[in-house]
Amino acid sequence: HPAVNARWVEGETPKIELLEGIHLGFAVAVEDGLIVPVVRNAATLSLTETATERRRLEDAVLNKRLAVADLEGSTFTVSNLGSAGVDEFVALLNTPEAGILAVGAVRERPVVKAGDVVVARTVRLTLTGDHRVYDGLVGATFMETIARILTDEDT
Numbered sequence: 001h002p003a004v005n006a007r008w009v010e011g012e013t014p015k016i017e018l019l020e021g022i023h024l025g026f027a028v029a030v031e032d033g034l035i036v037p038v039v040r041n042a043a044t045l046s047l048t049e050t051a052t053e054r055r056r057l058e059d060a061v062l063n064k065r066l067a068v069a070d071l072e073g074s075t076f077t078v079s080n081l082g083s084a085g086v087d088e089f090v091a092l093l094n095t096p097e098a099g100i101l102a103v104g105a106v107r108e109r110p111v112v113k114a115g116d117v118v119v120a121r122t123v124r125l126t127l128t129g130d131h132r133v134y135d136g137l138v139g140a141t142f143m144e145t146i147a148r149i150l151t152d153e154d155t
Helices: 047-062 136-151
Strands: 006-009 015-018 024-026 028-030 033-035 076-080 099-103 107-113 116-122 125-129
Touching (some): 024 047, 099 136
Parallel strands (some): 024 076, 076 099
Antiparallel strands (some): 006 015, 028 033, 099 125, 107 116
């Protein structure tokens, strides 16, 4: 979804810039607010590698050992308030990025599976996007892909 990994560039002739690397920022709560360290080249990492790098960066934030370079260059951000018990929220855009994904708490909820109501672990996700960069259909397609990945029982 290259349109979601893009940004609006002001200037005499404003334009949309598609970004080459996917550098995933993630919000970390600190005493004074939020810090957004960056997992570089996230598309080239496995899920395990991404989680390991996220933990390393979060530990660096919490122990005040984060390098300035670890805070620069994010192209898309993930904000997770699920760990604080929040089920659903709308995250504020981290400009100049064109998107931020809000992740709520994972909870057991009733769902319909093969015609039966069963209990399953679910999560509520909300995308905030810059409408100057992409429209709702692009955002919906992106979210559909995320939902498909999260519900694929083979992953």
